[in-house]
Amino acid sequence: TSESISQSGWFQQNSGTNCDFVDAYFLNSLTGFVVGLDTPSVIKTTNGGLNWYPQFTGSIGSDVSIQFLDTNIGFFVTPDGSYRTTNGGTNWLIMPNITGCNDVMFVNLQTGFIAAYGSQVKKTTNSGINWINISVPTSQSFYKVFAIDEQEVYFASWNYLFKTTNGGVNYQQLANYSQDISIYFLNSNTGFIVGELYVGKTTNGGIDFVTKLS
Numbered sequence: 001t002s003e004s005i006s007q008s009g010w011f012q013q014n015s016g017t018n019c020d021f022v023d024a025y026f027l028n029s030l031t032g033f034v035v036g037l038d039t040p041s042v043i044k045t046t047n048g049g050l051n052w053y054p055q056f057t058g059s060i061g062s063d064v065s066i067q068f069l070d071t072n073i074g075f076f077v078t079p080d081g082s083y084r085t086t087n088g089g090t091n092w093l094i095m096p097n098i099t100g101c102n103d104v105m106f107v108n109l110q111t112g113f114i115a116a117y118g119s120q121v122k123k124t125t126n127s128g129i130n131w132i133n134i135s136v137p138t139s140q141s142f143y144k145v146f147a148i149d150e151q152e153v154y155f156a157s158w159n160y161l162f163k164t165t166n167g168g169v170n171y172q173q174l175a176n177y178s179q180d181i182s183i184y185f186l187n188s189n190t191g192f193i194v195g196e197l198y199v200g201k202t203t204n205g206g207i208d209f210v211t212k213l214s
């Protein structure tokens with residue numbers, strides 16, 4: 001059953017599982033996917049969360065990120081392996097040699113990026129059929145990615161924030177923070193980075209961040 005949470009307008013949804021969920025992606029107000037660490041690892045709703053159906057019954061057991069391009073093509077990536085579906089999650093096929101991954105983001109139906117271990121960035125320009133590895137000049141591993149468009153992309157490691165403005169050919173180090181961070185940009189100028197007890201805001205494309213909460 002559903003219950004309100006602190007009368008805030010949020011309602012708990014019954015997934016029908018005991019899985020610890022860590023990421024979600026909704027295509028619209030009705031159709032969405034949630035991914036977790038236990039089995040079933042991926043569940044799907046087509047009625048706004050009233051009912052959920054298992055889509056991937058394996059146990060992932062590590063950090064995972066999920067995104068769908070449309071009602072058919074979707075991805076979830078983990079450090080141990082990454083998967084692609086072309087039929088709305090009914091079947092998932094492992095993507096060969098796409099391991100060590102932490103986060104995935106597509107900017108359109110063709111172009112997407114993956115943040116990975118070992119200072120690696122992975123990029124596709126054909127809807128995830130093929131991926132190329134891009135080495136970034138750092139010893140850091142990447143945990144988060146946020147792409148504004150095909151050219152302008154941000155990657156966060158445990159300590160650093162990097163930016164490319166030419167689709168991954170070159171990278172610039174923007175910030176140094178001694179904490180895990182997440183990234184979200186509203187446009188090319190305005191964005192936020194979030195870490196433990198910290199929120200920073202930029203209005204000049206990541207050149208400077210002003211502390212909003214610490």
